[in-house]
Amino acid sequence: MKERILSIIEKNSKISIEDLAAALDEKPDDVAKAIYEMERDKVICGYHTIINWSNTTKEKVTALIEVKVTPQRGLGFDKIASRIYNFDEVNAVYLMSGGFDLTVILEGKTLQEVASFVSSKLSPLEAVLSTATHFVLKKYKDHGTILVSESTRERMLITP
Amino acid sequence: MSIPLSKKVVNLKPSGIRKFFDIVLEMNDPEVISLGVGEPDFDTPWSIREEGIYSLERGRTFYTSNAGLKELREEISAYLNRKCNVAYHPEDEIIVTVGGSEAIDVGLRAMINPGDEVLIPQPCFVAYEPCVVMADGIPVIIDLKAKNEFKLTKEELENAITPRTKVLILPFPNNPTGGVMGRSDLEDIKEVCLKHDIYVMSDEIYSELTYGSEHVSIASFPEMKERTVLINGFSKGFAMTGWRLGYACGPKEIIEQMLKIHQYAIMSAPTTSQYAAVEALKNGDKYVQEMRESYDQRRRFVVNAFRKMGLDCFTPFGAFYVFPSIMSLNMTSDEFAALLLKHEKVAVVPGNAFGDCGEGYLRVSYAYSLEELKEATDRIARFVAYIKKHPR
Numbered sequence: 001m002k003e004r005i006l007s008i009i010e011k012n013s014k015i016s017i018e019d020l021a022a023a024l025d026e027k028p029d030d031v032a033k034a035i036y037e038m039e040r041d042k043v044i045c046g047y048h049t050i051i052n053w054s055n056t057t058k059e060k061v062t063a064l065i066e067v068k069v070t071p072q073r074g075l076g077f078d079k080i081a082s083r084i085y086n087f088d089e090v091n092a093v094y095l096m097s098g099g100f101d102l103t104v105i106l107e108g109k110t111l112q113e114v115a116s117f118v119s120s121k122l123s124p125l126e127a128v129l130s131t132a133t134h135f136v137l138k139k140y141k142d143h144g145t146i147l148v149s150e151s152t153r154e155r156m157l158i159t160p
Numbered sequence: 161m162s163i164p165l166s167k168k169v170v171n172l173k174p175s176g177i178r179k180f181f182d183i184v185l186e187m188n189d190p191e192v193i194s195l196g197v198g199e200p201d202f203d204t205p206w207s208i209r210e211e212g213i214y215s216l217e218r219g220r221t222f223y224t225s226n227a228g229l230k231e232l233r234e235e236i237s238a239y240l241n242r243k244c245n246v247a248y249h250p251e252d253e254i255i256v257t258v259g260g261s262e263a264i265d266v267g268l269r270a271m272i273n274p275g276d277e278v279l280i281p282q283p284c285f286v287a288y289e290p291c292v293v294m295a296d297g298i299p300v301i302i303d304l305k306a307k308n309e310f311k312l313t314k315e316e317l318e319n320a321i322t323p324r325t326k327v328l329i330l331p332f333p334n335n336p337t338g339g340v341m342g343r344s345d346l347e348d349i350k351e352v353c354l355k356h357d358i359y360v361m362s363d364e365i366y367s368e369l370t371y372g373s374e375h376v377s378i379a380s381f382p383e384m385k386e387r388t389v390l391i392n393g394f395s396k397g398f399a400m401t402g403w404r405l406g407y408a409c410g411p412k413e414i415i416e417q418m419l420k421i422h423q424y425a426i427m428s429a430p431t432t433s434q435y436a437a438v439e440a441l442k443n444g445d446k447y448v449q450e451m452r453e454s455y456d457q458r459r460r461f462v463v464n465a466f467r468k469m470g471l472d473c474f475t476p477f478g479a480f481y482v483f484p485s486i487m488s489l490n491m492t493s494d495e496f497a498a499l500l501l502k503h504e505k506v507a508v509v510p511g512n513a514f515g516d517c518g519e520g521y522l523r524v525s526y527a528y529s530l531e532e533l534k535e536a537t538d539r540i541a542r543f544v545a546y547i548k549k550h551p552r
Contacts, residue, residue, distance in 0.1 A: 007453070008457060008530075012530070012531075015530065019461065019530065019534060022460060022461045022464040022465070023457035023458065023460055023461040023530060024457065024460065025460040025464070155197055155199065155201065156181070156197065157181065157184045157185065157192070157194040157196060157197065157507060158177060158180055158181035158184055158194060158196035158197065158507060158509060159177070159181075159196070159197050159198045159199055160175065160177050160198050160285060160286045160287070160335075
Protein backbone atom coordinates (compact mmCIF):
# COMPACT_ATOMS: atom_id res chain seq x y z
CA MET A 1 0.00 0.00 0.00
CA LYS A 2 2.86 2.42 0.82
CA GLU A 3 4.19 2.59 -2.74
CA ARG A 4 0.66 3.14 -4.02
CA ILE A 5 0.18 6.00 -1.56
CA LEU A 6 3.47 7.54 -2.63
CA SER A 7 2.61 7.37 -6.31
CA ILE A 8 -0.44 9.56 -5.66
CA ILE A 9 0.90 12.03 -3.11
CA GLU A 10 4.09 12.49 -5.10
CA LYS A 11 1.92 14.36 -7.57
CA ASN A 12 -0.64 15.77 -5.16
CA SER A 13 0.26 15.99 -1.49
CA LYS A 14 -2.85 18.08 -0.82
CA ILE A 15 -5.22 15.14 -1.27
CA SER A 16 -7.18 14.33 1.89
CA ILE A 17 -6.77 11.03 3.72
CA GLU A 18 -10.39 10.13 2.93
CA ASP A 19 -10.01 10.71 -0.81
CA LEU A 20 -6.70 8.91 -0.84
CA ALA A 21 -8.27 5.94 0.92
CA ALA A 22 -11.16 5.90 -1.56
CA ALA A 23 -8.81 5.99 -4.53
CA LEU A 24 -6.83 3.06 -3.11
CA ASP A 25 -9.82 1.16 -1.75
CA GLU A 26 -8.28 1.12 1.75
CA LYS A 27 -9.48 2.25 5.15
CA PRO A 28 -8.68 5.88 6.02
CA ASP A 29 -7.13 4.78 9.34
CA ASP A 30 -4.78 2.39 7.58
CA VAL A 31 -3.74 5.06 5.10
CA ALA A 32 -3.11 7.56 7.89
CA LYS A 33 -1.04 5.01 9.76
CA ALA A 34 1.02 4.18 6.66
CA ILE A 35 1.71 7.87 6.06
CA TYR A 36 2.70 8.36 9.69
CA GLU A 37 5.12 5.44 9.42
CA MET A 38 6.64 6.76 6.22
CA GLU A 39 7.10 10.18 7.79
CA ARG A 40 8.69 8.59 10.85
CA ASP A 41 11.02 6.45 8.72
CA LYS A 42 11.98 9.41 6.54
CA VAL A 43 10.50 7.84 3.43
CA ILE A 44 8.42 10.99 3.26
CA CYS A 45 10.82 13.82 4.06
CA GLY A 46 8.53 16.81 3.67
CA TYR A 47 5.73 18.43 1.71
CA HIS A 48 6.64 21.20 -0.66
CA THR A 49 4.78 23.45 -3.02
CA ILE A 50 5.87 23.92 -6.60
CA ILE A 51 5.94 27.67 -7.13
CA ASN A 52 6.64 29.45 -10.33
CA TRP A 53 8.30 32.48 -8.75
CA SER A 54 8.62 34.23 -12.08
CA ASN A 55 4.83 34.67 -11.99
CA THR A 56 5.11 36.63 -8.72
CA THR A 57 6.59 40.01 -7.99
CA LYS A 58 9.28 38.48 -5.83
CA GLU A 59 12.72 38.34 -7.45
CA LYS A 60 14.61 35.07 -7.22
CA VAL A 61 17.78 33.81 -8.81
CA THR A 62 18.64 30.14 -9.11
CA ALA A 63 22.18 28.98 -9.78
CA LEU A 64 23.66 25.58 -10.48
CA ILE A 65 27.25 25.30 -9.37
CA GLU A 66 29.66 22.59 -10.46
CA VAL A 67 32.13 22.01 -7.67
CA LYS A 68 35.37 20.04 -7.77
CA VAL A 69 36.60 18.98 -4.34
CA THR A 70 39.26 16.83 -2.73
CA PRO A 71 37.71 13.85 -0.99
CA GLN A 72 38.94 13.27 2.54
CA ARG A 73 40.43 10.06 3.76
CA GLY A 74 37.90 7.89 5.54
CA LEU A 75 35.06 10.32 4.91
CA GLY A 76 34.97 10.44 1.12
CA PHE A 77 32.81 13.30 -0.08
CA ASP A 78 30.31 13.24 2.78
CA LYS A 79 32.12 15.62 5.09
CA ILE A 80 32.66 18.32 2.51
CA ALA A 81 29.11 17.82 1.22
CA SER A 82 27.77 18.43 4.72
CA ARG A 83 29.83 21.61 5.03
CA ILE A 84 28.03 22.80 1.92
CA TYR A 85 24.48 21.54 2.35
CA ASN A 86 24.14 23.01 5.80
CA PHE A 87 24.09 26.54 4.41
CA ASP A 88 20.50 27.75 4.34
CA GLU A 89 20.98 29.28 0.91
CA VAL A 90 21.71 25.86 -0.55
CA ASN A 91 18.68 24.09 -2.02
CA ALA A 92 20.19 20.84 -3.18
CA VAL A 93 23.53 19.05 -3.22
CA TYR A 94 24.21 15.98 -5.35
CA LEU A 95 27.34 13.85 -5.63
CA MET A 96 28.01 13.35 -9.34
CA SER A 97 29.87 11.01 -11.62
CA GLY A 98 31.87 12.57 -14.45
CA GLY A 99 33.79 15.82 -14.85
CA PHE A 100 33.09 17.33 -11.43
CA ASP A 101 32.11 16.10 -7.99
CA LEU A 102 29.21 18.02 -6.52
CA THR A 103 26.25 19.82 -8.00
CA VAL A 104 25.10 22.59 -5.70
CA ILE A 105 21.82 24.33 -6.38
CA LEU A 106 21.41 27.71 -4.78
CA GLU A 107 18.65 30.22 -4.52
CA GLY A 108 19.29 33.87 -3.86
CA LYS A 109 17.56 37.21 -4.13
CA THR A 110 20.02 38.67 -6.62
CA LEU A 111 22.97 37.69 -8.77
CA GLN A 112 25.23 39.54 -6.35
CA GLU A 113 23.95 37.56 -3.41
CA VAL A 114 24.70 34.26 -5.17
CA ALA A 115 28.09 35.51 -6.41
CA SER A 116 29.05 36.63 -2.96
CA PHE A 117 28.03 33.28 -1.47
CA VAL A 118 30.29 31.50 -3.94
CA SER A 119 33.25 33.79 -3.42
CA SER A 120 32.98 34.23 0.33
CA LYS A 121 31.56 30.88 1.53
CA LEU A 122 31.96 28.14 -1.03
CA SER A 123 35.29 28.74 -2.79
CA PRO A 124 37.31 29.40 0.38
CA LEU A 125 36.48 25.94 1.76
CA GLU A 126 39.73 24.08 1.97
CA ALA A 127 38.58 20.99 0.10
CA VAL A 128 37.05 22.96 -2.77
CA LEU A 129 39.35 22.98 -5.79
CA SER A 130 37.21 24.90 -8.24
CA THR A 131 33.67 26.08 -8.96
CA ALA A 132 31.75 26.90 -12.11
CA THR A 133 28.54 28.86 -11.56
CA HIS A 134 25.64 28.72 -14.03
CA PHE A 135 22.59 30.91 -13.58
CA VAL A 136 19.14 29.65 -14.50
CA LEU A 137 17.50 31.91 -17.07
CA LYS A 138 14.08 30.27 -17.28
CA LYS A 139 12.47 27.27 -15.68
CA TYR A 140 10.42 25.26 -18.15
CA LYS A 141 9.74 22.24 -16.01
CA ASP A 142 10.41 21.58 -12.34
CA HIS A 143 9.69 18.48 -10.24
CA GLY A 144 7.90 16.87 -13.18
CA THR A 145 5.59 19.85 -13.58
CA ILE A 146 5.63 22.01 -16.70
CA LEU A 147 5.75 25.64 -15.56
CA VAL A 148 5.37 27.48 -18.85
CA SER A 149 1.77 27.83 -19.94
CA GLU A 150 0.52 24.98 -22.07
CA SER A 151 -2.37 25.11 -24.46
CA THR A 152 -5.71 24.57 -22.79
CA ARG A 153 -7.57 21.30 -23.14
CA GLU A 154 -9.74 21.00 -26.17
CA ARG A 155 -11.74 17.92 -25.28
CA MET A 156 -15.37 18.23 -26.21
CA LEU A 157 -17.85 18.17 -23.33
CA ILE A 158 -19.76 15.05 -24.35
CA THR A 159 -18.55 12.28 -26.65
CA PRO A 160 -19.71 8.70 -27.23
CA MET B 161 -36.85 20.01 -56.79
CA SER B 162 -36.37 17.16 -54.40
CA ILE B 163 -33.19 16.88 -52.39
CA PRO B 164 -31.60 13.49 -52.98
CA LEU B 165 -31.57 11.72 -49.64
CA SER B 166 -31.19 8.07 -48.78
CA LYS B 167 -34.24 6.79 -46.92
CA LYS B 168 -32.04 4.38 -45.05
CA VAL B 169 -29.94 7.22 -43.69
CA VAL B 170 -32.83 9.62 -43.08
CA ASN B 171 -34.49 6.94 -40.97
CA LEU B 172 -31.45 6.41 -38.74
CA LYS B 173 -32.14 7.63 -35.22
CA PRO B 174 -29.94 10.57 -34.23
CA SER B 175 -27.64 9.65 -31.38
CA GLY B 176 -29.05 10.29 -27.91
CA ILE B 177 -25.63 11.57 -26.92
CA ARG B 178 -25.82 14.24 -29.55
CA LYS B 179 -29.10 15.53 -28.10
CA PHE B 180 -27.60 15.88 -24.65
CA PHE B 181 -24.41 17.39 -26.00
CA ASP B 182 -26.46 20.16 -27.59
CA ILE B 183 -28.15 20.94 -24.25
CA VAL B 184 -24.78 21.22 -22.52
CA LEU B 185 -23.38 23.33 -25.32
CA GLU B 186 -26.35 25.67 -25.23
CA MET B 187 -25.79 26.34 -21.53
CA ASN B 188 -22.33 27.58 -22.43
CA ASP B 189 -21.46 27.87 -18.76
CA PRO B 190 -17.82 27.65 -17.70
CA GLU B 191 -18.86 26.26 -14.33
CA VAL B 192 -20.21 23.10 -15.91
CA ILE B 193 -18.13 20.05 -15.10
CA SER B 194 -18.69 17.37 -17.67
CA LEU B 195 -18.25 13.72 -16.83
CA GLY B 196 -19.62 12.92 -20.24
CA VAL B 197 -16.49 12.41 -22.23
CA GLY B 198 -15.67 9.08 -23.82
CA GLU B 199 -11.99 9.69 -24.31
CA PRO B 200 -8.87 9.79 -22.13
CA ASP B 201 -7.93 13.03 -20.39
CA PHE B 202 -4.24 12.27 -20.89
CA ASP B 203 -2.37 13.80 -23.78
CA THR B 204 -0.79 11.24 -26.08
CA PRO B 205 2.58 10.35 -24.49
CA TRP B 206 5.23 12.69 -25.82
CA SER B 207 7.49 10.00 -27.29
CA ILE B 208 4.58 8.91 -29.50
CA ARG B 209 3.73 12.46 -30.52
CA GLU B 210 7.40 13.13 -31.18
CA GLU B 211 7.54 10.17 -33.57
CA GLY B 212 4.61 11.63 -35.49
CA ILE B 213 6.38 14.99 -35.70
CA TYR B 214 9.56 13.28 -36.86
CA SER B 215 7.71 11.45 -39.61
CA LEU B 216 6.43 14.81 -40.88
CA GLU B 217 9.91 16.29 -40.75
CA ARG B 218 11.17 13.38 -42.79
CA GLY B 219 8.54 14.17 -45.41
CA ARG B 220 6.55 10.99 -44.89
CA THR B 221 3.43 12.60 -46.21
CA PHE B 222 2.27 10.02 -48.77
CA TYR B 223 -0.35 7.29 -48.79
CA THR B 224 0.70 4.04 -47.23
CA SER B 225 -0.31 0.68 -48.66
CA ASN B 226 -4.08 0.16 -48.36
CA ALA B 227 -3.80 -2.27 -45.48
CA GLY B 228 -1.39 0.01 -43.61
CA LEU B 229 2.38 0.24 -43.14
CA LYS B 230 3.96 -3.18 -43.16
CA GLU B 231 6.00 -2.26 -40.09
CA LEU B 232 2.87 -1.28 -38.22
CA ARG B 233 1.05 -4.49 -39.14
CA GLU B 234 4.04 -6.46 -37.92
CA GLU B 235 3.98 -4.55 -34.64
CA ILE B 236 0.22 -5.13 -34.28
CA SER B 237 0.78 -8.83 -34.88
CA ALA B 238 3.52 -8.96 -32.24
CA TYR B 239 1.42 -6.90 -29.81
CA LEU B 240 -1.66 -9.14 -30.09
CA ASN B 241 0.54 -12.17 -29.70
CA ARG B 242 2.05 -10.71 -26.56
CA LYS B 243 -1.11 -9.28 -25.00
CA CYS B 244 -3.94 -11.46 -26.24
CA ASN B 245 -2.17 -14.67 -27.08
CA VAL B 246 -3.47 -14.79 -30.64
CA ALA B 247 -1.30 -14.91 -33.77
CA TYR B 248 -2.29 -12.93 -36.87
CA HIS B 249 -0.35 -12.88 -40.09
CA PRO B 250 0.68 -9.29 -40.90
CA GLU B 251 0.42 -9.98 -44.65
CA ASP B 252 -3.24 -10.85 -45.02
CA GLU B 253 -4.98 -10.99 -41.64
CA ILE B 254 -4.56 -7.38 -40.45
CA ILE B 255 -5.92 -4.12 -41.82
CA VAL B 256 -5.20 -0.68 -40.36
CA THR B 257 -8.28 1.54 -40.28
CA VAL B 258 -9.39 5.06 -39.42
CA GLY B 259 -10.17 4.35 -35.80
CA GLY B 260 -11.97 1.29 -34.51
CA SER B 261 -15.14 2.91 -35.87
CA GLU B 262 -14.16 2.37 -39.50
CA ALA B 263 -13.29 -1.23 -38.72
CA ILE B 264 -16.79 -1.78 -37.29
CA ASP B 265 -18.46 -0.25 -40.34
CA VAL B 266 -16.28 -1.96 -42.94
CA GLY B 267 -16.35 -5.28 -41.12
CA LEU B 268 -20.14 -5.36 -41.01
CA ARG B 269 -20.45 -4.29 -44.62
CA ALA B 270 -18.04 -7.05 -45.64
CA MET B 271 -19.92 -9.79 -43.74
CA ILE B 272 -23.61 -8.96 -43.95
CA ASN B 273 -26.16 -9.72 -46.66
CA PRO B 274 -29.62 -8.11 -46.69
CA GLY B 275 -31.77 -9.69 -44.00
CA ASP B 276 -28.93 -11.17 -41.98
CA GLU B 277 -29.39 -10.68 -38.26
CA VAL B 278 -26.66 -9.17 -36.12
CA LEU B 279 -26.83 -9.57 -32.36
CA ILE B 280 -26.00 -6.45 -30.38
CA PRO B 281 -25.76 -6.68 -26.60
CA GLN B 282 -26.84 -3.38 -25.06
CA PRO B 283 -26.08 -1.02 -23.35
CA CYS B 284 -23.24 -0.45 -25.79
CA PHE B 285 -21.37 2.02 -27.96
CA VAL B 286 -23.80 3.94 -30.14
CA ALA B 287 -22.40 3.04 -33.58
CA TYR B 288 -23.15 -0.68 -33.90
CA GLU B 289 -26.87 -0.46 -34.55
CA PRO B 290 -26.74 2.19 -37.31
CA CYS B 291 -23.74 0.46 -38.91
CA VAL B 292 -25.73 -2.79 -39.09
CA VAL B 293 -28.66 -0.93 -40.64
CA MET B 294 -26.42 0.75 -43.19
CA ALA B 295 -24.99 -2.67 -44.07
CA ASP B 296 -28.59 -3.85 -44.75
CA GLY B 297 -28.51 -6.16 -41.77
CA ILE B 298 -31.15 -6.44 -39.08
CA PRO B 299 -30.01 -5.42 -35.60
CA VAL B 300 -31.26 -7.75 -32.87
CA ILE B 301 -30.81 -6.25 -29.44
CA ILE B 302 -29.91 -8.32 -26.40
CA ASP B 303 -30.64 -6.49 -23.14
CA LEU B 304 -27.83 -7.07 -20.65
CA LYS B 305 -28.64 -7.10 -16.93
CA ALA B 306 -27.05 -5.39 -13.98
CA LYS B 307 -27.50 -8.58 -11.92
CA ASN B 308 -25.14 -10.33 -14.38
CA GLU B 309 -22.65 -7.44 -14.11
CA PHE B 310 -23.70 -6.51 -17.66
CA LYS B 311 -22.06 -9.63 -19.06
CA LEU B 312 -23.60 -11.52 -21.95
CA THR B 313 -24.80 -14.90 -20.71
CA LYS B 314 -25.15 -18.11 -22.65
CA GLU B 315 -28.92 -18.15 -22.13
CA GLU B 316 -29.39 -14.58 -23.33
CA LEU B 317 -27.39 -15.41 -26.43
CA GLU B 318 -29.26 -18.67 -27.11
CA ASN B 319 -32.61 -16.92 -26.78
CA ALA B 320 -31.71 -14.28 -29.37
CA ILE B 321 -30.50 -16.67 -32.06
CA THR B 322 -32.66 -17.40 -35.10
CA PRO B 323 -31.81 -19.22 -38.35
CA ARG B 324 -30.94 -15.80 -39.81
CA THR B 325 -28.39 -14.88 -37.13
CA LYS B 326 -25.01 -14.32 -38.69
CA VAL B 327 -22.83 -12.17 -36.45
CA LEU B 328 -22.58 -11.42 -32.74
CA ILE B 329 -21.03 -8.13 -31.72
CA LEU B 330 -19.08 -8.57 -28.52
CA PRO B 331 -18.24 -5.16 -27.03
CA PHE B 332 -16.07 -5.87 -23.98
CA PRO B 333 -14.60 -4.22 -21.94
CA ASN B 334 -17.83 -2.33 -22.32
CA ASN B 335 -18.66 1.29 -22.93
CA PRO B 336 -20.85 2.45 -21.09
CA THR B 337 -21.11 -0.15 -18.28
CA GLY B 338 -17.45 -0.98 -17.64
CA GLY B 339 -18.39 -4.67 -17.70
CA VAL B 340 -15.80 -7.23 -18.80
CA MET B 341 -16.06 -10.84 -19.93
CA GLY B 342 -13.59 -13.23 -18.33
CA ARG B 343 -12.26 -16.51 -19.66
CA SER B 344 -15.11 -18.69 -18.40
CA ASP B 345 -17.76 -16.20 -19.57
CA LEU B 346 -16.23 -16.33 -23.04
CA GLU B 347 -16.03 -20.15 -22.98
CA ASP B 348 -19.83 -20.15 -22.72
CA ILE B 349 -20.18 -17.75 -25.65
CA LYS B 350 -17.76 -19.78 -27.72
CA GLU B 351 -19.83 -22.93 -27.23
CA VAL B 352 -22.99 -21.23 -28.47
CA CYS B 353 -21.22 -19.62 -31.43
CA LEU B 354 -19.79 -22.95 -32.56
CA LYS B 355 -23.09 -24.74 -32.08
CA HIS B 356 -25.01 -22.22 -34.20
CA ASP B 357 -22.23 -21.32 -36.62
CA ILE B 358 -22.17 -17.66 -35.61
CA TYR B 359 -19.34 -15.24 -36.34
CA VAL B 360 -18.12 -12.73 -33.78
CA MET B 361 -17.11 -9.13 -34.15
CA SER B 362 -15.15 -8.55 -30.97
CA ASP B 363 -14.66 -4.84 -30.28
CA GLU B 364 -11.75 -4.77 -27.84
CA ILE B 365 -10.91 -1.08 -28.03
CA TYR B 366 -10.71 -0.90 -24.20
CA SER B 367 -8.56 -4.04 -23.89
CA GLU B 368 -5.71 -2.13 -22.24
CA LEU B 369 -8.01 -0.78 -19.55
CA THR B 370 -8.99 -3.67 -17.35
CA TYR B 371 -8.54 -3.65 -13.59
CA GLY B 372 -7.81 -6.68 -11.50
CA SER B 373 -7.56 -9.17 -14.33
CA GLU B 374 -5.90 -9.33 -17.73
CA HIS B 375 -8.04 -8.84 -20.81
CA VAL B 376 -9.01 -12.06 -22.57
CA SER B 377 -9.84 -12.08 -26.29
CA ILE B 378 -12.33 -14.59 -27.60
CA ALA B 379 -10.11 -14.87 -30.70
CA SER B 380 -7.48 -16.59 -28.55
CA PHE B 381 -9.75 -19.64 -28.04
CA PRO B 382 -9.26 -22.67 -30.27
CA GLU B 383 -11.68 -22.65 -33.22
CA MET B 384 -12.65 -19.02 -32.54
CA LYS B 385 -9.89 -17.15 -34.37
CA GLU B 386 -11.29 -18.38 -37.69
CA ARG B 387 -14.75 -17.00 -36.88
CA THR B 388 -13.82 -13.74 -35.18
CA VAL B 389 -13.07 -10.28 -36.47
CA LEU B 390 -11.07 -8.65 -33.70
CA ILE B 391 -11.22 -4.87 -33.58
CA ASN B 392 -8.88 -2.72 -31.58
CA GLY B 393 -7.07 0.58 -31.89
CA PHE B 394 -4.93 3.21 -30.29
CA SER B 395 -7.55 5.68 -29.08
CA LYS B 396 -8.26 4.51 -25.55
CA GLY B 397 -5.22 2.59 -24.29
CA PHE B 398 -2.64 4.95 -25.78
CA ALA B 399 -4.72 8.14 -25.44
CA MET B 400 -4.68 8.72 -29.20
CA THR B 401 -8.33 9.48 -30.04
CA GLY B 402 -7.61 12.38 -32.38
CA TRP B 403 -5.09 10.39 -34.42
CA ARG B 404 -7.96 8.25 -35.73
CA LEU B 405 -6.22 4.92 -35.88
CA GLY B 406 -7.54 1.43 -35.32
CA TYR B 407 -7.29 -2.00 -36.86
CA ALA B 408 -9.18 -5.18 -37.60
CA CYS B 409 -7.77 -8.69 -37.63
CA GLY B 410 -9.51 -11.80 -38.83
CA PRO B 411 -9.73 -14.62 -41.33
CA LYS B 412 -8.03 -13.57 -44.54
CA GLU B 413 -11.21 -14.15 -46.58
CA ILE B 414 -13.02 -11.45 -44.54
CA ILE B 415 -10.03 -9.10 -44.31
CA GLU B 416 -9.64 -9.30 -48.10
CA GLN B 417 -13.20 -8.06 -48.63
CA MET B 418 -12.85 -5.41 -45.91
CA LEU B 419 -9.73 -4.19 -47.67
CA LYS B 420 -11.73 -3.63 -50.85
CA ILE B 421 -14.22 -1.32 -49.12
CA HIS B 422 -11.43 0.41 -47.22
CA GLN B 423 -9.43 0.97 -50.38
CA TYR B 424 -12.34 2.53 -52.25
CA ALA B 425 -13.69 4.58 -49.34
CA ILE B 426 -10.58 5.56 -47.43
CA MET B 427 -7.48 4.59 -49.40
CA SER B 428 -5.23 4.31 -46.35
CA ALA B 429 -5.26 5.39 -42.71
CA PRO B 430 -3.41 8.63 -41.86
CA THR B 431 0.31 8.16 -42.48
CA THR B 432 1.55 10.34 -39.60
CA SER B 433 -0.66 8.43 -37.19
CA GLN B 434 0.67 5.12 -38.44
CA TYR B 435 4.28 6.10 -37.76
CA ALA B 436 3.33 7.34 -34.30
CA ALA B 437 1.47 4.08 -33.66
CA VAL B 438 4.57 2.03 -34.43
CA GLU B 439 6.31 3.86 -31.58
CA ALA B 440 3.27 3.33 -29.34
CA LEU B 441 3.42 -0.42 -29.79
CA LYS B 442 7.20 -0.64 -29.57
CA ASN B 443 7.76 1.50 -26.49
CA GLY B 444 4.37 2.49 -25.12
CA ASP B 445 3.73 -0.18 -22.50
CA LYS B 446 5.05 1.88 -19.60
CA TYR B 447 2.83 4.85 -20.43
CA VAL B 448 -0.20 2.62 -20.72
CA GLN B 449 0.67 1.09 -17.37
CA GLU B 450 0.85 4.52 -15.71
CA MET B 451 -2.44 5.66 -17.20
CA ARG B 452 -4.13 2.39 -16.22
CA GLU B 453 -3.00 2.87 -12.63
CA SER B 454 -4.44 6.40 -12.61
CA TYR B 455 -7.76 5.24 -14.04
CA ASP B 456 -7.86 2.50 -11.44
CA GLN B 457 -7.48 5.01 -8.59
CA ARG B 458 -10.24 7.16 -10.05
CA ARG B 459 -12.46 4.13 -10.60
CA ARG B 460 -12.30 3.18 -6.92
CA PHE B 461 -12.83 6.77 -5.90
CA VAL B 462 -15.93 7.24 -8.06
CA VAL B 463 -17.55 3.88 -7.25
CA ASN B 464 -17.05 4.67 -3.59
CA ALA B 465 -18.57 8.13 -4.03
CA PHE B 466 -21.73 6.76 -5.68
CA ARG B 467 -22.17 4.07 -3.05
CA LYS B 468 -21.88 6.71 -0.33
CA MET B 469 -24.74 8.55 -2.02
CA GLY B 470 -26.79 5.41 -1.58
CA LEU B 471 -27.00 4.63 -5.30
CA ASP B 472 -26.51 1.11 -6.64
CA CYS B 473 -23.30 0.99 -8.59
CA PHE B 474 -21.85 -2.29 -9.71
CA THR B 475 -18.04 -2.43 -9.68
CA PRO B 476 -16.81 -2.01 -13.24
CA PHE B 477 -13.64 -3.85 -14.18
CA GLY B 478 -12.88 -2.23 -17.50
CA ALA B 479 -12.90 0.93 -19.65
CA PHE B 480 -13.26 4.26 -17.80
CA TYR B 481 -16.92 4.46 -16.94
CA VAL B 482 -19.16 3.70 -14.02
CA PHE B 483 -22.82 2.99 -14.61
CA PRO B 484 -24.74 3.81 -11.43
CA SER B 485 -28.45 3.13 -11.16
CA ILE B 486 -30.87 5.92 -10.28
CA MET B 487 -33.96 3.73 -10.26
CA SER B 488 -34.37 4.22 -6.50
CA LEU B 489 -34.96 7.94 -7.12
CA ASN B 490 -38.03 7.40 -9.27
CA MET B 491 -36.76 9.46 -12.18
CA THR B 492 -35.86 8.68 -15.77
CA SER B 493 -32.23 8.92 -16.86
CA ASP B 494 -33.07 11.92 -19.04
CA GLU B 495 -34.81 13.74 -16.18
CA PHE B 496 -31.97 13.07 -13.79
CA ALA B 497 -29.29 14.19 -16.23
CA ALA B 498 -31.18 17.32 -17.25
CA LEU B 499 -31.97 18.34 -13.65
CA LEU B 500 -28.46 17.58 -12.46
CA LEU B 501 -27.09 19.80 -15.16
CA LYS B 502 -29.52 22.57 -14.24
CA HIS B 503 -29.11 22.37 -10.45
CA GLU B 504 -25.48 21.45 -9.99
CA LYS B 505 -23.93 22.02 -13.40
CA VAL B 506 -22.58 18.53 -13.81
CA ALA B 507 -23.04 16.77 -17.14
CA VAL B 508 -23.37 12.99 -17.25
CA VAL B 509 -24.82 10.95 -20.10
CA PRO B 510 -28.26 9.32 -19.59
CA GLY B 511 -27.87 5.54 -19.77
CA ASN B 512 -30.62 5.16 -22.36
CA ALA B 513 -28.37 6.86 -24.92
CA PHE B 514 -26.67 3.46 -25.11
CA GLY B 515 -29.80 1.40 -25.63
CA ASP B 516 -33.28 1.24 -24.12
CA CYS B 517 -32.12 -1.11 -21.38
CA GLY B 518 -29.77 1.63 -20.18
CA GLU B 519 -32.85 3.46 -18.86
CA GLY B 520 -32.51 4.01 -15.12
CA TYR B 521 -28.73 4.34 -15.32
CA LEU B 522 -26.15 7.04 -15.94
CA ARG B 523 -22.86 6.80 -17.71
CA VAL B 524 -20.25 8.61 -15.69
CA SER B 525 -16.80 8.85 -17.20
CA TYR B 526 -13.83 8.93 -14.83
CA ALA B 527 -11.33 10.09 -17.43
CA TYR B 528 -10.81 13.18 -15.27
CA SER B 529 -8.37 14.17 -12.54
CA LEU B 530 -9.16 13.16 -8.96
CA GLU B 531 -9.72 16.83 -8.10
CA GLU B 532 -12.30 17.23 -10.84
CA LEU B 533 -13.95 13.97 -9.86
CA LYS B 534 -14.12 15.04 -6.24
CA GLU B 535 -15.81 18.32 -7.07
CA ALA B 536 -18.21 16.64 -9.49
CA THR B 537 -19.18 13.79 -7.16
CA ASP B 538 -19.65 16.27 -4.28
CA ARG B 539 -22.11 18.15 -6.46
CA ILE B 540 -23.89 14.96 -7.52
CA ALA B 541 -24.15 13.87 -3.88
CA ARG B 542 -25.74 17.20 -2.99
CA PHE B 543 -28.19 16.77 -5.85
CA VAL B 544 -29.10 13.21 -4.85
CA ALA B 545 -29.68 14.35 -1.26
CA TYR B 546 -31.95 17.11 -2.57
CA ILE B 547 -33.94 14.67 -4.72
CA LYS B 548 -34.34 12.30 -1.78
CA LYS B 549 -35.76 15.16 0.29
CA HIS B 550 -38.08 16.19 -2.52
CA PRO B 551 -39.17 12.88 -4.01
CA ARG B 552 -40.75 12.87 -7.45
